[in-house]
Amino acid sequence: MFAPLIIVFAFAGMINRMSAATAQLVFYSFAAVMGLSISWIFAVFTGVSIAQTFFVTAVAFAGLSLYGYTTKKDLSGLGTFLMMGVIGLIVAMVINIFPQSPAMMFAISIIGVLIFAALTAYDTQAIKNEYVAHAAQGDQEWLQKSAIMGALRLGRVANVVEIAEQRAPGM
Secondary structure, rough: HHHHHHHHHHHEEEHHHHHHHHHHHHHHHHHHHHHHHOOOHHOOOOOOHHHHHHHHHHHHHEEEHHHHHHHOOOOOOHHHHHHHHHHHHHHHHHHHHOOOOOHHHHHHHHHHHHHHHHHHHHHHHHHHHHHHHHHOOOHHHHHHHHHHHHHHHHHHHHHHHHHHHHHHHOO
């Protein structure tokens, strides 16, 4: 359960010392461990519900990333606020382990969707801005790793929430 989180933090700390090929191999390993970590959903939910959830999530993610990529509005001020929201969300999930309040579960779900929607747009814009800045400087080594680093960035927060959901039954 904690393996993906450990890998992502270690990977983030070491990516600047890795070659692009090594970074890609580590990222593929991370993706495999993450897949194993969430594979239990196939035992609990039907294939139809998993497919529906996947497609709704994929469309929402694509739309939010497109918004973050194309908007002229500067989203950089939202980053700290949204990360504090994620921390608050995790605290609320842990607290709700004890009372198991359906109303609190519903509120956590709604607030979580809003926070992660904004984080997706924010991270996409930040990745784009960083790429443009490094491309202008001609930083070829960074550019070779940029796709991996972007995927890692978009997946980091999701890992924390996935762990919290596994620890908080009923979430």
